[in-house]
Amino acid sequence: xxxxxxxxxxxxxxxxxxxxxxxxxxxxxxxxxxxxxxxxxxxxxxxxxxxxxxxxxxxxxxxxxxxxxxxxxxxxxxxxxxxxxxxxxxxxxxxxxxxxxxxxxxxxxxxxxxxxxxxxxxxxxxxxxxxxxxxxxxxxxxxxxxxxxxxxxxxxxxxxxxxxxxxxxxxxxxxxxxxxxxxxxxxxxxxxxxxxxxxxxxxxxxxxxxxxxxxxxxxxxxxxxxxxxxxxxxxxxxxxxxxxxxxxxxxxxxxxxxxxxxxxxxxxxxxxxxxxxxxxxxxxxxxxxxxxxxxxxxxxxxxxxxxxxxxxxxxxxxxxxxxxxxxxxxxxxxxxxxxxxxxxxxxxxxxxxxxxxxxxxxxxxxxxxxxxxxxxxxxxxxxxxxxxxxxxxxxxxxxxxxxxxxxxxxxxxxxxxxxxxxxxxxxxxxxxxxxxxxxxxxxxxxxxxxxxxxxxxxxxxxxxxxxxxxxxxxxxxxxxxxxxxx
Ligand code: NAD
Numbered sequence: 001x002x003x004x005x006x007x008x009x010x011x012x013x014x015x016x017x018x019x020x021x022x023x024x025x026x027x028x029x030x031x032x033x034x035x036x037x038x039x040x041x042x043x044x045x046x047x048x049x050x051x052x053x054x055x056x057x058x059x060x061x062x063x064x065x066x067x068x069x070x071x072x073x074x075x076x077x078x079x080x081x082x083x084x085x086x087x088x089x090x091x092x093x094x095x096x097x098x099x100x101x102x103x104x105x106x107x108x109x110x111x112x113x114x115x116x117x118x119x120x121x122x123x124x125x126x127x128x129x130x131x132x133x134x135x136x137x138x139x140x141x142x143x144x145x146x147x148x149x150x151x152x153x154x155x156x157x158x159x160x161x162x163x164x165x166x167x168x169x170x171x172x173x174x175x176x177x178x179x180x181x182x183x184x185x186x187x188x189x190x191x192x193x194x195x196x197x198x199x200x201x202x203x204x205x206x207x208x209x210x211x212x213x214x215x216x217x218x219x220x221x222x223x224x225x226x227x228x229x230x231x232x233x234x235x236x237x238x239x240x241x242x243x244x245x246x247x248x249x250x251x252x253x254x255x256x257x258x259x260x261x262x263x264x265x266x267x268x269x270x271x272x273x274x275x276x277x278x279x280x281x282x283x284x285x286x287x288x289x290x291x292x293x294x295x296x297x298x299x300x301x302x303x304x305x306x307x308x309x310x311x312x313x314x315x316x317x318x319x320x321x322x323x324x325x326x327x328x329x330x331x332x333x334x335x336x337x338x339x340x341x342x343x344x345x346x347x348x349x350x351x352x353x354x355x356x357x358x359x360x361x362x363x364x365x366x367x368x369x370x371x372x373x374x375x376x377x378x379x380x381x382x383x384x385x386x387x388x389x390x391x392x393x394x395x396x397x398x399x400x401x402x403x404x405x406x407x408x409x410x411x412x413x414x415x416x417x418x419x420x421x422x423x424x425x426x427x428x429x430x431x432x433x434x435x436x437x438x439x440x441x442x443x444x445x446x447x448x449x450x451x452x453x454x455x456x457x458x459x460x461x462x463x464x465x466x467x468x469x470x471x472x473x474x475x476x477x478x479x480x481x482x483x484x485x486x
Pocket of ligand 1: 151152153154155160178179180181209210211212215216217220231232233234236237239240254255256257287288289390392418458462463
């Protein structure tokens, strides 16, 4: 059985308290190993190690040397691809075909993309006239922010963690990562890679545990943490914001969503069905950017519903490594209970169940896994809870609309504002509608097409701040103005 230890100051260690918790595979609920739960002592050790490393050899590296080191980290993840892949698939149950295409390669790429951004990012400069005529020169100078706490979720564990760690380290910070309690494996493995590549001890640290009354809360409350970057639920984001307010620490919050797709009658229907199929069901619906509300213009409503149903019926659940499998389980029994409660709620709120709505019959070994059926509903009222609350499962509600203005109003009728997808072949409409949607990311005739140089983040209750490209520099560095009187 595996033991998942903390990675502090370049070494693996267990908690002094001896406290552990189980890590189970959601495919069949088998026990994968025991995870050490960090207490005050381990969190403090990790933060102190990160603070000390800020002034150590890490700070002496030139930007080029730091970037070369991070490129090496990316290469080493790719060399150990199969180990990362197995660890991620065990923790999440997701199909290997998906993780080998998205999670691991993009998880590695995050160390390269930000290095290039940093190497090419200019800072501002202004010349100022002064009364004596000699003038003054102002220029921007960026410094690392310090110790960054990284709190990450379970849906894309490696990818979403390196999305933060990559730019944080590229900018010269040090990090303490608290991965989700459900997916400790790949973050732990990354410690080995850091050592193999010669990243100085204390630059990358990992503590395991839960949120409240555990490692997450201890880390965000630690006074030596200079900034906190978080991905997860909006409610957790509020708690983290409260913790960060003590000492006025900076935060970057990437939170939940209740994302809409708007499908106009002038769309390419093949593309719209294929894209919505991915946005609703990829990763078993556990993608923050995924679609849970689909609005379809009335003339194509019936055809869209029946074609999406036909497509969703081809989803094949099974073991991650099995040939042809394209649907994994949910991440845990706890999450399954949450998603199933919404499946029941949809029926009691009056939904027509077009597809699914239950638990699939799996063979005996998999029967204990966190499986749920891909599910499509129609007929719910706009204010039904199923239409309002984030479910984070393989499900969507489809509703007809009659005009562009109505579609925009429906899509914006949510406290969330993460992402949207608009399906139309009319370019003027695409530009008009995407401008009106209250979201951080809007796709037109596509979904999940990501350019790492672009801004990423949520509007309204989906988050605070933007990361990606130069926007990551805003969070991970402190911009200082130097004014030289000439
Ligand atoms: P979560 O909020 O339950 O947990 C996220 C992390 O926060 C975990 O590591 C958890 O242990 C930790 N945590 C919980 N309470 C804490 C506290 N009080 N203090 C410090 N840490 C705490 O989220 P989850 O269930 O792991 O992930 C699913 C959620 O993440 C969904 O809402 C999804 O939309 C969101 N998400 C958002 C994005 C985005 O980019 N906007 C990306 C992926 C997931």
